[in-house]
Amino acid sequence: MSLKEAVHNPYSPWMDHAAPETDVVISSRARLARNLANFSFPHQMSPEAAEQVVHAVALALRDPEFSARFGEVELVRLAELAPVERWMLVEKHLISPGFVTAERTGHQHKGLVLSADERLSIMVNEEDHLRIQSLYPGLQLAAAARLADEADGLLEKTLDFAFSDRIGYLTACPTNVGTGLRASVMLHLPALVLLGRVKDILTAVTRLGLTVRGLFGEGTESAGHLFQLSNQVTLGHSEADIVNNLESITRQVIDQERTAREQLQKQMPVVIRDRVSRAFGILRHAYVLSSEEAMRLLSDVRLGVGMGLLKGLTPRLLSELMVKTRSTYLVKTSGRQLSPPERGELRATLVRQALQGVKNNS
Amino acid sequence: MLCERCKQHPASVHYTEVINNQKRQMNLCEACAREAQKAFGLGPALNLQNFLAGLMGPVIAAETPGGKQRLKCESCGLTEEMFGEQGLLGCADCYRYFGDRLQPLFRRIHGSVRHTGKVPQRSRKNYLLVQEVDRLRAELHDAVEKEEFERAAELRDEIRKLEERLGRRGGMGT
Ligand SMILES: [Zn+2]
Ligand SMILES: [Zn+2]
Numbered sequence: 001m002s003l004k005e006a007v008h009n010p011y012s013p014w015m016d017h018a019a020p021e022t023d024v025v026i027s028s029r030a031r032l033a034r035n036l037a038n039f040s041f042p043h044q045m046s047p048e049a050a051e052q053v054v055h056a057v058a059l060a061l062r063d064p065e066f067s068a069r070f071g072e073v074e075l076v077r078l079a080e081l082a083p084v085e086r087w088m089l090v091e092k093h094l095i096s097p098g099f100v101t102a103e104r105t106g107h108q109h110k111g112l113v114l115s116a117d118e119r120l121s122i123m124v125n126e127e128d129h130l131r132i133q134s135l136y137p138g139l140q141l142a143a144a145a146r147l148a149d150e151a152d153g154l155l156e157k158t159l160d161f162a163f164s165d166r167i168g169y170l171t172a173c174p175t176n177v178g179t180g181l182r183a184s185v186m187l188h189l190p191a192l193v194l195l196g197r198v199k200d201i202l203t204a205v206t207r208l209g210l211t212v213r214g215l216f217g218e219g220t221e222s223a224g225h226l227f228q229l230s231n232q233v234t235l236g237h238s239e240a241d242i243v244n245n246l247e248s249i250t251r252q253v254i255d256q257e258r259t260a261r262e263q264l265q266k267q268m269p270v271v272i273r274d275r276v277s278r279a280f281g282i283l284r285h286a287y288v289l290s291s292e293e294a295m296r297l298l299s300d301v302r303l304g305v306g307m308g309l310l311k312g313l314t315p316r317l318l319s320e321l322m323v324k325t326r327s328t329y330l331v332k333t334s335g336r337q338l339s340p341p342e343r344g345e346l347r348a349t350l351v352r353q354a355l356q357g358v359k360n361n362s
Numbered sequence: 363m364l365c366e367r368c369k370q371h372p373a374s375v376h377y378t379e380v381i382n383n384q385k386r387q388m389n390l391c392e393a394c395a396r397e398a399q400k401a402f403g404l405g406p407a408l409n410l411q412n413f414l415a416g417l418m419g420p421v422i423a424a425e426t427p428g429g430k431q432r433l434k435c436e437s438c439g440l441t442e443e444m445f446g447e448q449g450l451l452g453c454a455d456c457y458r459y460f461g462d463r464l465q466p467l468f469r470r471i472h473g474s475v476r477h478t479g480k481v482p483q484r485s486r487k488n489y490l491l492v493q494e495v496d497r498l499r500a501e502l503h504d505a506v507e508k509e510e511f512e513r514a515a516e517l518r519d520e521i522r523k524l525e526e527r528l529g530r531r532g533g534m535g536t
Contacts, residue, residue, distance in 0.1 A: 236474020
């Protein structure tokens with residue numbers, strides 16, 4: 001899928017369900033921050049210099065070894081995409097919201113690269129000159145880190161990255177210096193939320209050098225019971241250590257969530273079956289859905305699928321629906337601005353259509 | 363989560379308002395947060411940027427004979443005040459100009475001041491030389507401490523040789 005197609009399709013290959021631990025882990029990501037030596041960082045550079053950076057990256061992509069590994073990828077400027085198309089890429093987690101909102105560098109000098117399978121993306125002139133990012137479904141941190149490392153290794157043949165012999169890769173923000181690596185996992189933790197345990201667990205996790213965020217916000221009260229864990233420290237540990245630490249802590253959180261689900265099933269089987277079936281029923285038959293309600297119900301349905309209480313639904317379908325129910329997609333698909341009631345109606349229609357063929361014979 | 367004011371952009375700023383003992387959380391996008399700040403006179407939301415500058419080390423008096431002279435990067439022109447406002451350094455050379463004052467910040471954020479991860483292919487030779495110099499310097503320190511002056515002299519010569527090679531290769535790095 002090329003970038004121009006990627007902005008239309010709510011499905012992204014990372015939503016694939018054929019991946020490890022998808023009952024709890026939605027996706028794994030590795031991101032490397034890199035800057036070109038001899039250029040100021042994006043917020044401190046002239047439009048001419050920004051343009052030179054875009055050119056240098058475009059050139060590096062044409063390296064035969066790079067295209068042999070990642071295919072013929074093109075660099076698209078943010079200015080070439082309509083605003084709603086940019087937000088589609090944000091909703092699909094392929095670019096950061098800051099990349100779209102920051103005004104320091106003009107959209108004509110911001111570049112975006114996306115591999116055909118959407119596993120590798122590169123933002124040019126975000127906070128750093130390059131943000132090399134790789135996204136995998138389920139718990140596949142090592143694979144994600146390997147892919148980003150490979151892309152970095154091929155790019156450095158052409159590009160001279162700013163590097164200090166003592167403090168490593170130099171980044172605009174000192175919180176990224178060293179490896180420049182931010183590894184993260186997105187987790188679905190509804191049972192821990194229902195049992196009121198999520199706060200304690202996530203607090204413990206922050207003491208182990210990880211950062212926790214609710215999806216679509218910084219707070220811990222997360223929409224859709226989705227949480228992102230990532231490494232806080234980038235200097236003084238090797239890339240492998242950073243990834244292994246995050247992975248082993250993630251495995252413990254997965255165990256906790258699974259235990260909580262078993263407990264729900266044992267202690268209140270009827271309550272939980274009612275909750276997930278009711279959510280499914282509303283999604284399947286509603287004519288108006290708010291964005292928040294859709295998020296909440298989709299989370300309940302995903303829990304039902306993970307616990308084996310709802311059949312015939314795939315995690316992929318649910319992830320796709322999470323993008324489809326966002327206002328950005330509704331505006332994109334209707335081709336115009338919508339009033340809130342119009343959005344609610346369209347959202348419900350899309351969900352009904354998607355669930356029409358699904359037989360829940362639980 | 364969408365911004366609750368414009369309902370268009372993702373909310374990235376979160377305020378907690380307390381009115382008549384009622385706590386209310388406001389979730390706004392950056393643009394709307396700026397508006398709200400003006401309209402309601404809300405204080406700036408806590409952010410990483412203001413926070414970072416506070417972690418920097420103190421100005422050492424001997425370094426600034428002019429008294430209140432502030433640090434500035436000669437390459438990109440970034441001043442200490444600008445770092446304080448944005449929490450971002452301006453270029454690779456900033457790391458040299460702000461050098462020692464960033465060390466406490468690294469220690470607080472990362473618990474370390476030394477990179478141990480990947481090294482770009484083209485920096486590898488230089489990197490290994492710098493590692494060697496730093497190792498010998500530590501040994502030298504040790505030798506002086508133990509008053510092994512002959513050993514110390516040897517080490518000093520070795521270090522000087524390596525530093526000359528480094529000089530030819532284009533600097534010591536940060
Ligand atoms: Zn807004
Ligand atoms: Zn500078």
